[in-house]
Amino acid sequence: MDQKVRVRFAPSPTGPLHIGGVRTALYNYLFARQNGGEIILRIEDTDQTRYVPGAEQYIIEALDWLGIRFDEGVHIGGPYGPYRQSDRKAIYRQYAEQLLRDGWAYYAFDKPETLDAKRKEYESQKRTFQYDCTTRDSMENSLSLTSAEVERRLQAGEHYVVRFKFPAGIDITVHDLIRGDVTMNSNLLDDKVLFKSDGMPTYHLANIVDDHSMHITHVIRGEEWLPSAPLHVMLYRAFGWEETMPRFAHLPLLLKPEGNGKLSKRDGDRLGFPVFPLDWHDPESGELSSGYRERGYLPEAVVNMLALLGWNPGTEQELFTMDELIDRFSIEHISKSGAKFNVEKARWFNHEYMQKLSDEEVAALFAPQLEAHNIKAAHEYIVKVCGMMKERVSFPGELWDTCSYFFEAPTTYDPAAVKKRWKSGMTVHMNKVIEILETVPFDYEAIHHALLDEYIAGRQLNTGQVMNSLRLAVVGKTVGPDMITLIMTIGKDETVRRVRRAIDTIGEVEEKQEQPNN
RNA sequence: GCUCCGAUCGUCUAGUUGGCCCAGGACGUGAGAUUUUCAUUCUCAAAAUCGCGGGUUCGAAUCCCGCUCGGAGUACCA
Numbered sequence A: 001m002d003q004k005v006r007v008r009f010a011p012s013p014t015g016p017l018h019i020g021g022v023r024t025a026l027y028n029y030l031f032a033r034q035n036g037g038e039i040i041l042r043i044e045d046t047d048q049t050r051y052v053p054g055a056e057q058y059i060i061e062a063l064d065w066l067g068i069r070f071d072e073g074v075h076i077g078g079p080y081g082p083y084r085q086s087d088r089k090a091i092y093r094q095y096a097e098q099l100l101r102d103g104w105a106y107y108a109f110d111k112p113e114t115l116d117a118k119r120k121e122y123e124s125q126k127r128t129f130q131y132d133c134t135t136r137d138s139m140e141n142s143l144s145l146t147s148a149e150v151e152r153r154l155q156a157g158e159h160y161v162v163r164f165k166f167p168a169g170i171d172i173t174v175h176d177l178i179r180g181d182v183t184m185n186s187n188l189l190d191d192k193v194l195f196k197s198d199g200m201p202t203y204h205l206a207n208i209v210d211d212h213s214m215h216i217t218h219v220i221r222g223e224e225w226l227p228s229a230p231l232h233v234m235l236y237r238a239f240g241w242e243e244t245m246p247r248f249a250h251l252p253l254l255l256k257p258e259g260n261g262k263l264s265k266r267d268g269d270r271l272g273f274p275v276f277p278l279d280w281h282d283p284e285s286g287e288l289s290s291g292y293r294e295r296g297y298l299p300e301a302v303v304n305m306l307a308l309l310g311w312n313p314g315t316e317q318e319l320f321t322m323d324e325l326i327d328r329f330s331i332e333h334i335s336k337s338g339a340k341f342n343v344e345k346a347r348w349f350n351h352e353y354m355q356k357l358s359d360e361e362v363a364a365l366f367a368p369q370l371e372a373h374n375i376k377a378a379h380e381y382i383v384k385v386c387g388m389m390k391e392r393v394s395f396p397g398e399l400w401d402t403c404s405y406f407f408e409a410p411t412t413y414d415p416a417a418v419k420k421r422w423k424s425g426m427t428v429h430m431n432k433v434i435e436i437l438e439t440v441p442f443d444y445e446a447i448h449h450a451l452l453d454e455y456i457a458g459r460q461l462n463t464g465q466v467m468n469s470l471r472l473a474v475v476g477k478t479v480g481p482d483m484i485t486l487i488m489t490i491g492k493d494e495t496v497r498r499v500r501r502a503i504d505t506i507g508e509v510e511e512k513q514e515q516p517n518n
Numbered sequence B: 001g002c003u004c005c006g007a008u009c010g011u012c013u014a015g016u017u018g019g020c021c022c023a024g025g026a027c028g029u030g031a032g033a034u035u036u037u038c039a040u041u042c043u044c045a046a047a048a049u050c051g052c053g054g055g056u057u058c059g060a061a062u063c064c065c066g067c068u069c070g071g072a073g074u075a076c077c078a
Helices: A019-034 A055-065 A085-101 A112-124 A147-155 A203-213 A223-239 A265-271 A299-307 A322-328 A343-356 A359-372 A379-392 A396-406 A415-421 A426-439 A444-457 A463-475 A483-490 A492-506
Strands: A006-009 A038-041 A105-108 A161-164 A171-176 A180-185 A193-195 A218-222 A247-251
Touching: A006 A019, A006 A218, A019 A038, A019 A055, A019 A218, A019 A247, A019 A299, A019 A322, A038 A055, A085 A105, A085 A161, A085 A193, A085 A203, A085 A223, A105 A147, A161 A223, A171 A223, A171 A247, A180 A223, A193 A203, A203 A223, A218 A223, A223 A247, A299 A322, A299 A343, A343 A379, A359 A379, A359 A396, A379 A396, A379 A483, A396 A483, A415 A463, A426 A444, A426 A463, A426 A492, A444 A463, A444 A483, A463 A483, A463 A492, A483 A492
Parallel strands: A006 A038, A218 A247
Antiparallel strands: A105 A161, A161 A193, A171 A180
16 A cells, blocks of 8 residues: 555544543554654534534644644644534535435435334344344335335425445455454344434444545544444445545553443543543533643653553553654554553653653642742742652642642641650750751751761761651651752751751650660 | 454553463562662562363464353444
8 A cells, every 4th residue: 555644533522532532543643653644633523412512622632732733634724624524514415315326325214203112112022123124124215115205205305314225145344454354244234324314424424425535544443433344344335435445443442440341431530530631621510520631640641651551562661752652653563452541550651751851841830839839939949849859759739748848847747757756855956956057068068977977976876866857847747858958958047947946846855764776 | 132342460461473481571569678767769579270161283372163251332423
């Protein structure tokens, strides 16, 4: 196949883009870029009843956030537009008519209620009603009615749909790039509606017409489409487009992290992780569904994680930039089975990408938290703190809780730590620390030497006991980076102030027989 | 129910032409090291009789058959 690779991502604007859809878009993007091809964004909004305002914009914004860029699409135009199916409405009717003319389709006048009743009737007999070669003759359509009657109904403006007429008893083989040949017999397939009574096509018709007229070479989509793929193949055949029919690749589904089944919106809310790329405010219910972006996930981490959920490079490498993914991606390495979501691994990916960020970038992500806490600090200072703290968090949002003491003196002291570290005689030691800080040069080596070597080691004191108490005084708890660095960062005066305050607040501990065992 | 797809550590997966696999990596878990603390980092460990049962073969996670389980589809939704 020496023609230029062209793929499309074609979501329906029925709500926020599901993370599984994001992965489909990503794989399409990687495949297009790797082959020097093009990727287009087409909006499939043929179901007017399910249209949700804002959804289209959401999809565009989400993919843009992740760095998935398109060559053509509803938002940027292109030579094969329009790219929104509702704007292509006029195109589909003529193709439906072509099928009708060529005997590949027929008019059906059955009312929805009739169909419903029929399904219920079959169901009560533990059977399933299917509109197909065995039942179509007993329904009201242009196959069972006289042409005069059909003409009369059409003239009268009676509602009708156009159904595909599946030839009886033929095997239809779909070649799938991931699963190989999949064969189904036409007798088991039903006469799908191609054109609805509201004048809009269904997915099946619009999809084939658009993929053909937009010169799509590869259709990479979710596995839920595999069962209707034979219909699509037949449609290409019916139109006489089989020669240029795109190649298919049906992606495995994304499963919920626990139990079984497809990942759904509810799982995310229940298990506390996003199912959507961005926050989504439902315009009708007002309900909020949280997104990866707002949860503090880095776009590169989400892309990396998604890429590996259902695909592998065949090597042991796990961290990939977008360019590396484009380079390594291959449809052959896409797995056949569904993948369960793993929150822990997602967290790990984000931690890895946090480390790749420059201190400046982390500081920028931290800024909103400082603002929320009304903190004003020098930019260089914030950058320095971020550089020191980023390896200790997985999300920017965890920064404030782990380093607020760089910006605010502690007001309370962790009781458990006080009990454990602040032993008898500690006020004396702390006063000595103040004295050391005020006399020796404010320099890492000098302080380290005076405090650790001369004072603590010299008097054979317990290093952990003294240093942790000092940390407790300065931080309020016994966690944090290297103590001397901490002192150097917040400054001499502030450190002294905090130690004084701790001495005043916690005070001297009485008696206490128990001597710290070393 | 029917049709189709799938099945390797808890999870993501390597394994694509049967022997290099008494199954490798990662996340998570446990232990240890480093550190003044916590985290990071490093080392080590536990963890899959390759869904089950039959074959084929000198040899099968890899091929074949059956079964089981899981998933998807079965709309004038995509």
